[in-house]
Amino acid sequence: MTATPVRRADARRNRDRVLAAAQEAFAEEGILVPLDEIARRAGVGAGTVYRHFATKEALFAEVVTDRLERVVDEARELIDSADPGQAFFDFFTTVVERAAFNRAVCEALESPTGICPVRIEHDFDHLIGELLRRAQAVGAVRPDIDTADVRTLIAGSVAMERGRARPGRMVALMTDALRPSVTKPNIRNERCGICNGPLSASSTGRPARYCSPACRQKAHRRRRRTST
Amino acid sequence: MTATPVRRADARRNRDRVLAAAQEAFAEEGILVPLDEIARRAGVGAGTVYRHFATKEALFAEVVTDRLERVVDEARELIDSADPGQAFFDFFTTVVERAAFNRAVCEALESPTGICPVRIEHDFDHLIGELLRRAQAVGAVRPDIDTADVRTLIAGSVAMERGRARPGRMVALMTDALRPSVTKPNIRNERCGICNGPLSASSTGRPARYCSPACRQKAHRRRRRTST
Amino acid sequence: MTATPVRRADARRNRDRVLAAAQEAFAEEGILVPLDEIARRAGVGAGTVYRHFATKEALFAEVVTDRLERVVDEARELIDSADPGQAFFDFFTTVVERAAFNRAVCEALESPTGICPVRIEHDFDHLIGELLRRAQAVGAVRPDIDTADVRTLIAGSVAMERGRARPGRMVALMTDALRPSVTKPNIRNERCGICNGPLSASSTGRPARYCSPACRQKAHRRRRRTST
Amino acid sequence: MTATPVRRADARRNRDRVLAAAQEAFAEEGILVPLDEIARRAGVGAGTVYRHFATKEALFAEVVTDRLERVVDEARELIDSADPGQAFFDFFTTVVERAAFNRAVCEALESPTGICPVRIEHDFDHLIGELLRRAQAVGAVRPDIDTADVRTLIAGSVAMERGRARPGRMVALMTDALRPSVTKPNIRNERCGICNGPLSASSTGRPARYCSPACRQKAHRRRRRTST
DNA sequence: TATGAATGAGGGTTCATTCAT
DNA sequence: TATGAATGAACCCTCATTCAT
Numbered sequence: 032m033t034a035t036p037v038r039r040a041d042a043r044r045n046r047d048r049v050l051a052a053a054q055e056a057f058a059e060e061g062i063l064v065p066l067d068e069i070a071r072r073a074g075v076g077a078g079t080v081y082r083h084f085a086t087k088e089a090l091f092a093e094v095v096t097d098r099l100e101r102v103v104d105e106a107r108e109l110i111d112s113a114d115p116g117q118a119f120f121d122f123f124t125t126v127v128e129r130a131a132f133n134r135a136v137c138e139a140l141e142s143p144t145g146i147c148p149v150r151i152e153h154d155f156d157h158l159i160g161e162l163l164r165r166a167q168a169v170g171a172v173r174p175d176i177d178t179a180d181v182r183t184l185i186a187g188s189v190a191m192e193r194g195r196a197r198p199g200r201m202v203a204l205m206t207d208a209l210r211p212s213v214t215k216p217n218i219r220n221e222r223c224g225i226c227n228g229p230l231s232a233s234s235t236g237r238p239a240r241y242c243s244p245a246c247r248q249k250a251h252r253r254r255r256r257t258s259t
Numbered sequence: 260m261t262a263t264p265v266r267r268a269d270a271r272r273n274r275d276r277v278l279a280a281a282q283e284a285f286a287e288e289g290i291l292v293p294l295d296e297i298a299r300r301a302g303v304g305a306g307t308v309y310r311h312f313a314t315k316e317a318l319f320a321e322v323v324t325d326r327l328e329r330v331v332d333e334a335r336e337l338i339d340s341a342d343p344g345q346a347f348f349d350f351f352t353t354v355v356e357r358a359a360f361n362r363a364v365c366e367a368l369e370s371p372t373g374i375c376p377v378r379i380e381h382d383f384d385h386l387i388g389e390l391l392r393r394a395q396a397v398g399a400v401r402p403d404i405d406t407a408d409v410r411t412l413i414a415g416s417v418a419m420e421r422g423r424a425r426p427g428r429m430v431a432l433m434t435d436a437l438r439p440s441v442t443k444p445n446i447r448n449e450r451c452g453i454c455n456g457p458l459s460a461s462s463t464g465r466p467a468r469y470c471s472p473a474c475r476q477k478a479h480r481r482r483r484r485t486s487t
Numbered sequence: 488m489t490a491t492p493v494r495r496a497d498a499r500r501n502r503d504r505v506l507a508a509a510q511e512a513f514a515e516e517g518i519l520v521p522l523d524e525i526a527r528r529a530g531v532g533a534g535t536v537y538r539h540f541a542t543k544e545a546l547f548a549e550v551v552t553d554r555l556e557r558v559v560d561e562a563r564e565l566i567d568s569a570d571p572g573q574a575f576f577d578f579f580t581t582v583v584e585r586a587a588f589n590r591a592v593c594e595a596l597e598s599p600t601g602i603c604p605v606r607i608e609h610d611f612d613h614l615i616g617e618l619l620r621r622a623q624a625v626g627a628v629r630p631d632i633d634t635a636d637v638r639t640l641i642a643g644s645v646a647m648e649r650g651r652a653r654p655g656r657m658v659a660l661m662t663d664a665l666r667p668s669v670t671k672p673n674i675r676n677e678r679c680g681i682c683n684g685p686l687s688a689s690s691t692g693r694p695a696r697y698c699s700p701a702c703r704q705k706a707h708r709r710r711r712r713t714s715t
Numbered sequence: 716m717t718a719t720p721v722r723r724a725d726a727r728r729n730r731d732r733v734l735a736a737a738q739e740a741f742a743e744e745g746i747l748v749p750l751d752e753i754a755r756r757a758g759v760g761a762g763t764v765y766r767h768f769a770t771k772e773a774l775f776a777e778v779v780t781d782r783l784e785r786v787v788d789e790a791r792e793l794i795d796s797a798d799p800g801q802a803f804f805d806f807f808t809t810v811v812e813r814a815a816f817n818r819a820v821c822e823a824l825e826s827p828t829g830i831c832p833v834r835i836e837h838d839f840d841h842l843i844g845e846l847l848r849r850a851q852a853v854g855a856v857r858p859d860i861d862t863a864d865v866r867t868l869i870a871g872s873v874a875m876e877r878g879r880a881r882p883g884r885m886v887a888l889m890t891d892a893l894r895p896s897v898t899k900p901n902i903r904n905e906r907c908g909i910c911n912g913p914l915s916a917s918s919t920g921r922p923a924r925y926c927s928p929a930c931r932q933k934a935h936r937r938r939r940r941t942s943t
Numbered sequence: 944t945a946t947g948a949a950t951g952a953g954g955g956t957t958c959a960t961t962c963a964t
Numbered sequence: 965t966a967t968g969a970a971t972g973a974a975c976c977c978t979c980a981t982t983c984a985t
Contacts, residue, residue, distance in 0.1 A: 042944080065979060076946035087980065141418055174433075183429055187419035190369060191411045201411055208436030269964070270969055294955065306957080315955065386984045516977080521958060543959065597874055600975035632888075639885055643875035646825060647867045657867055660860075664892030725985070726948055740984065760950045761977080771976065
């Protein structure tokens, strides 16, 4: 009992070393990296890892949570930016860039299962929501986008950036996609009334209801038949 | 005198069952699904799987190749479509939709390593290239996009669609991103001359060189110092 | 029932093909060669192999037996040779040479377990015994050698020849060992009365009882102690 | 401050138990013994074996290397023996005796592939070479023998001794073979000029050129034909 | 408390043998 | 009868987790 404070300091230091090693290892090799490898990088025994984290999965969650927390913390001030559009796109780009070099974050973002604790997920979504709302308010982002879309786009952009030859290219394309455009987007995702195929966006006139002249013709014939 | 061995029918049936089970299992759980699980789903012993496929990896490749071959075969006629834009976006949408429910295809598309035989990879790229070229020729697709971009976008769209609540939404957004727009895209991926941060696209005036007023100011001050 | 003779002929032919393929495969790769490989070489199904041979081990025994039978058959006339020494050494050399290129025979000869049927083992031993007896009768082979020695020497020579750079060298040395010599051989295998070490053969005087002067001295001292 | 980790004693004990079990199992059943069997004999899990030895093959190499190292270490002093012949034959006999009860060593000695690390192989060969050279210098060993022969003879003797009824008998015969003899050995390995068969050593007269009177007669006839 | 050794349940794969066709 | 497909036990090896020290 005498050395408790020292022990606590030791434990804290060990915990941090494990986390740092896990950050590194998970970032480089993903969740499949053996736990022993993490312990080795941390310079501790495997048992020590388990002293601080219940399971490997919990350690993984901690690592990802930690990353997300940093992102959230650093991005919080962006909410009050004088240029909400700039703020939103800065955030988007930064998050993707960081995650793209981090297999752990990639795998976490892509996984639909709730790896991270609810709190941080909520914080992350809240942050996105605020940035998005303000950016949309000034017309910097398409109005038909919601928070879930942005999260999905972030994850997708990360996946696309990872290991690609020209870094930043896909994320730039994604941000373009988020900007309002005079072209009429097809994000309503409506389908052809005949063949249920996708509708091509037409930039003029009223929205198309059929995907092609052939289908329009078919619909016309049907209507006649029905009316007969 | 048919040259096919007598037992072919049976073996073929089992092979097909294995392939079907593998399609299912790989699609649901990805390449990490145990081979025994595939055998179980097919209702055969593990050895039977190995009779038909040299390794688990070979089975995986077969499954993915099969999917891609179907896509390529069905899409080949699109090349001569009267509406190249429509053809391109139809293709894009169809491919993503199919793959989105298929972890195997996702993992294969995302993996840089050559899982599939070169032939099918080449066919796939060739198909994309042709559809893209024609669509760009009629102005239906942004001219600054290349085949590699499309492949990446397909894989990314798949990742984004997978397990998402509103199917088709992300792919629609992606296709929007591919359409030409009167907004000036930032796909040049240029960076702020001061902080190297991303540039926001401005739809009017000359292209921005700095990401924010603050950076522009900084640059201004630097220029004065240098000129002195 | 109509085609019985034909079937029998077919079966016989198949059996022979399996045996030939097994000869080849076992000779090249040893008993560990997969049975499927043998079936493949024979151009039959694995089931056909089992129609003719109860187990893989039985097939192996048959193969080895067959080899030994040929050896015995070919060597039988040597028994009545006018030069029994020549006959014996010819036999020895030929057997080793053949077996040295035949992993199956090597493995069978080296294995103490009775792989082959008793009959052929007996025939083989009988042949060796006769050749040996006659060769010893004319003084061509050391008299302190028996049939078991020869069998062992054959197996050992085969093992030594296999894969060696200079074929025939070891078998020549072995045959030298079998010839009578004016040096007194130590095949009595007696041991030093003190340290139980091997005795070196001395070609003159009475047989040594101690392996070295040191041991002889020790024995001398012991005797004095005991007699006191 | 000793640098040895705390747990070393325990792990060391287990490692030794694994090694001992492996010695036993490999010695009895050869390299084909299942690794699980070794673990079972050692009273540990399979994983423990892999903690100490990278692969089964590595464990096998360790076992054999260990044996050879002991042999080499114990035999090193023999090099300076006052009786080089005695030293050589002692070495030969001892090595064979030990290995004869050890399938592992047998298989390693017989295998041309480098199972053991180069160092020990080299040490072993060097030792043999030295002992052989000195023994030949004093005329205790035939001069036409080289190091490779001795290695081969050791392996062969081991194979011959293994499981044989009269231990030591074959090795004694082998050592006899190595001794110089007044009989003319056929180790030149020359062949009959007619049938290419082996020549029997004749102890008198000039070396035979044909293996039998029949061949000599044939040669005679040929010569006549050619000269005509 | 920290260590890292031990565990043992699988993982992919092989192959002697059986059996439906 | 011959086929060769199917079987499944067993192989070597990995690694998350536990536990003696």
